[in-house]
Amino acid sequence: MTTVTKIQAQKRKGRYNIFLDGEYAFPVGEATLIDFRLMKGTELTDAQVTLIKNKENTNKAYGDAVNYLSYELRTEKEIKDYLYKKEYTTPIIMDVMDRLRKLNYLDDAAYAQSFINTQLRMSANGPRTIEQKMFKKGVPDDIIKQKIAEIDPDILLENATDFAQKQMRKTSRASFKQQMIKLRQNLYSKGFSGDTVNQAIENLDIEKDEDAEQANLRKMIDKVSHRYDNSSKLITYLMGKGFSYDAIKQALSEEN
Numbered sequence: 001m002t003t004v005t006k007i008q009a010q011k012r013k014g015r016y017n018i019f020l021d022g023e024y025a026f027p028v029g030e031a032t033l034i035d036f037r038l039m040k041g042t043e044l045t046d047a048q049v050t051l052i053k054n055k056e057n058t059n060k061a062y063g064d065a066v067n068y069l070s071y072e073l074r075t076e077k078e079i080k081d082y083l084y085k086k087e088y089t090t091p092i093i094m095d096v097m098d099r100l101r102k103l104n105y106l107d108d109a110a111y112a113q114s115f116i117n118t119q120l121r122m123s124a125n126g127p128r129t130i131e132q133k134m135f136k137k138g139v140p141d142d143i144i145k146q147k148i149a150e151i152d153p154d155i156l157l158e159n160a161t162d163f164a165q166k167q168m169r170k171t172s173r174a175s176f177k178q179q180m181i182k183l184r185q186n187l188y189s190k191g192f193s194g195d196t197v198n199q200a201i202e203n204l205d206i207e208k209d210e211d212a213e214q215a216n217l218r219k220m221i222d223k224v225s226h227r228y229d230n231s232s233k234l235i236t237y238l239m240g241k242g243f244s245y246d247a248i249k250q251a252l253s254e255e256n
Contacts, residue, residue, distance in 0.1 A: 002049065004042040007033070020044070029063075032056045054092070061088045061096045066105070073111045077138020112139050112147040120155055124163035127151060129191030153196075160192045160200035168204065173216050175242030176208040217243050217251050 006019035014030040018038065026049075028038065036052050044052070061083055068074065068082050076097065083093045100106045112134055119130045127148050134144050167186050171179045180201075187197040220238060228234040231252060238248045 001043050028056050058092050058095050061092050065096050075108050075111050075138040076106050108139050109143050112143050126191030160196050161203045164200045177242030
């Protein structure tokens, strides 16, 4: 048996240092102090001391988890990883997870829905990219598939079309062929399906502007012609940039 010989308030509000048999033993929060009715003169067995320490660690882990949740929604995996990083033991973490679930602080389905809504509203990401991001967050696979399937395809198409318009403006100085290749690559890289990519490009109603094509070709020739000591190498380079052979020959003849 040991005896509580002193209870000293810490500078942090609601925290106390417990002394047993004249020696500092461990810190506790106010809730633990009340739960175990700790006061000067209280006698404790070794088992009770262990129980108090475990309870205090659990309360501290719970406080850390709630604080972590206060900034934004988290998945169960994120909470577990965070608590393990704080070096709490598995039994304590499992206890904290149970408490959080009972209070509805953890809900991976609700998290997934909120995450998807934010992605659709704030980014140009398609379903594959959103799915990958949720997987990294630790959302269970069945929830990911369910929530992805529930996304309104009209919203996806609208986002893909808006993104495609912005990309076309960024590549306006490239050849039409290069623009279309880059546009498809960018849409696929954002996680949109082939059908959505095709529909988005169709929505733009893009047509090749021959005058703009020739103007872009001339600008390209002016920019890079000094790098090549013969016209065949220059033609090969320009064809690699998506310009047609006939257009290149015409532009070069006009230069001479």
